[in-house]
Amino acid sequence: MTSSGLRRDELAAFLRTRRARLRPAEVGLPEGVRRRTPGLRRQEVAQLAGMSIDYYIRLEQGRGPHPSRQVLAAMARALLLSRDEREYLFRIAGENPPLAGGPSREVNPGLRHLLDAMTETPAYLVDAAYHVLAWNHLATYFVGDLGAVPDADRNMIRWTFRQPATSGHWDDAEVLRFVRSTVADLRAAYGRYPTDPAIRELVTELLGTSPRFARLWAEHEVGERRPVVKRVPHPDLGPLEFECRVLLVPETDQRMIVYVPEPGSPTQAAFRRIAERVGS
Known part of the structure; x- marks a missing residue:
């Protein structure tokens, strides 16, 4: 853990597992050619989050700068994180989770x-x-x-x-x-x-x-x-x-x-x- 509260290894592992569970169709991408590993590619997550592929790769490798709140929010959207997962992402990155806008009123x-x-x-x-x-x-x-x-x-x-x-x-x-x-x-x-x-x-x-x-x-x-x-x-x-x-x-x-x-x-x-x- 760094002095800023960022748990790099935990953040890296969490991003990798969340990326691996998603299918391209779930985020509006074509399946394309046969994939060697399950889930999205790193460049696909970077594209969905609006960041450079190099920056995202460094995060998954447990290195690079401390991600900003804007970057964390963008990754949460790209990886379709649940409310609990988004809160966890912010906390292992050494940030307080954003306040929820309002209670859910959609019926599952x-x-x-x-x-x-x-x-x-x-x-x-x-x-x-x-x-x-x-x-x-x-x-x-x-x-x-x-x-x-x-x-x-x-x-x-x-x-x-x-x-x-x-x-x-x-x-x-x-x-x-x-x-x-x-x-x-x-x-x-x-x-x-x-x-x-x-x-x-x-x-x-x-x-x-x-x-x-x-x-x-x-x-x-x-x-x-x-x-x-x-x-x-x-x-x-x-x-x-x-x-x-x-x-x-x-x-x-x-x-x-x-x-x-x-x-x-x-x-x-x-x-x-x-x-x-x-x-x-």
Whole structure:
């Protein structure tokens, strides 16, 4: 490691392995003649990154000057690095990773299929600011038909703090714990995405319209969501009790929220009846 924090050997090995895993078609290049080794050629990466082939070769050989932040960003784009890989690239080059512009709001097809396959479990997907991105059929019994709701209004935190102060919603200790942890998670996202306008607008709006939110926000708690037990007097399904699980999707910083009933419980039976009704 150099005095600048650059780990040359590690950087060289990382670039070589990332280059070897890519096929030309993945970066818009023709396959061309038969290749002796897998992956892209060094000159192809240099071309995609807009740098000289000699400079790139020296980086892969563990020599040459300290790469600038602009060079690191260009290589990350050329090698199709994931968010975690890009952060790793910057750190082994002795640089702080660039701030993320905003939370991912794209729904991976695999997550969409997973939601649809959970026919007996209500589940929905939210971004880091708790904006609902996708949901399955059973979730509509709890969050409504979001297809008929304007996109800007599909936010869990906004729904929560729009509940009137007189609502029994605020008398349940589990609900209050759930709300507190949600605000703590939102503050963590606020720190990760300081330039995201949607998060800033949500926080500004709630600070101005919800004294309860303002009090929680002023406590500066930062943390991840914890599972809580929810008891819901559902107008159609009757009294329900289930664990509300929040599952982090690391590659997109999204969360899948799943309502998990106790096996053999009346709540599980109610969920199953709805699923059978839909499937019949």
